Amino acid sequence: MPDLDRIVPLRTEGDRTPLFCVHAVSGSAYSYAGLSRLLDEGRPVYGFEAPGFDNDRTPVRSLPALADEYTEILRAFRPSGEYRLMGWSLGGLLAHEMAKRLTAAGEKVANLIMVDSGLPVVMPLPPERDILIRFIRDMMGLEEAPSELRKLFADWPADVAPDVVFEAVEESGLLPEEFDAYLLGGQYDVFRAHLEGFYSIDVTGGYDGPAVHVMADQSVAEDMRWKRLMPGLREHTIPGTHHSIWNAESLPTLTRIIQDALDSENDG
Numbered sequence: 001m002p003d004l005d006r007i008v009p010l011r012t013e014g015d016r017t018p019l020f021c022v023h024a025v026s027g028s029a030y031s032y033a034g035l036s037r038l039l040d041e042g043r044p045v046y047g048f049e050a051p052g053f054d055n056d057r058t059p060v061r062s063l064p065a066l067a068d069e070y071t072e073i074l075r076a077f078r079p080s081g082e083y084r085l086m087g088w089s090l091g092g093l094l095a096h097e098m099a100k101r102l103t104a105a106g107e108k109v110a111n112l113i114m115v116d117s118g119l120p121v122v123m124p125l126p127p128e129r130d131i132l133i134r135f136i137r138d139m140m141g142l143e144e145a146p147s148e149l150r151k152l153f154a155d156w157p158a159d160v161a162p163d164v165v166f167e168a169v170e171e172s173g174l175l176p177e178e179f180d181a182y183l184l185g186g187q188y189d190v191f192r193a194h195l196e197g198f199y200s201i202d203v204t205g206g207y208d209g210p211a212v213h214v215m216a217d218q219s220v221a222e223d224m225r226w227k228r229l230m231p232g233l234r235e236h237t238i239p240g241t242h243h244s245i246w247n248a249e250s251l252p253t254l255t256r257i258i259q260d261a262l263d264s265e266n267d268g
Helices: 030-038 063-077 090-104 128-140 147-153 162-172 181-200 251-263
Strands: 007-011 019-022 045-048 083-088 109-115 211-216 234-238
Touching: 007 030, 007 063, 019 030, 019 090, 030 045, 030 083, 030 251, 045 063, 063 090, 063 181, 083 090, 090 109, 090 181, 109 251, 128 147, 128 162, 128 181, 147 162, 162 181, 211 251, 234 251
Parallel strands: 019 045, 019 083, 083 109, 109 211, 211 234
Antiparallel strands: 007 045
């Protein structure tokens, strides 16, 4: 049976074709909550939340396996009609993989919308310390480690144990108090599994349906060269960083581009 609990309702009102938003590396669909409120009325919005995030499933380390599962879940949740997919960061990669699977099965994908999504290159995982720093930065919504975080990690070895890090982070007050060491440990398992999947996937085969990629102008453009796989990809660049394009100042601009992409394809 497909795990339909992976689909989280963000906005259920409306009779237009739903937009399905795939989680980033954190595994959470929460990042799309603001977008769901700003999009034109009449379009339901759902998010995909990862196995292991706020549930007792084991995190999945294979992105192709995740894309297979999410495609099965999506077709069970919406057995007929076209599909509209969106994903930020790792979610864009997963949405791309889902779009390939849906079209191969004869389904219509009306939209593939990617937001600041890197194109992976197969390589070894970084040292544990570097992954942990990246995780904490991601939890803080920052591109660079602030001085408080750099000071925290300064003397730790490359193979530092995650529980040591999370106890120190909890004591430091860098994150809101609800993010205690126990919660951080569970969310790190999901984050690390997805990062492992990102570093091990070799993306092959293109998708030739309607596709849009919105990039932050402070991200590294060379890391997001999706046009070699999707020559018809329409690209947009907006001011900001990987995380700040979702803040109150930039979100309306991002939403307008997404809305235009949705409106460019008739609902069916």
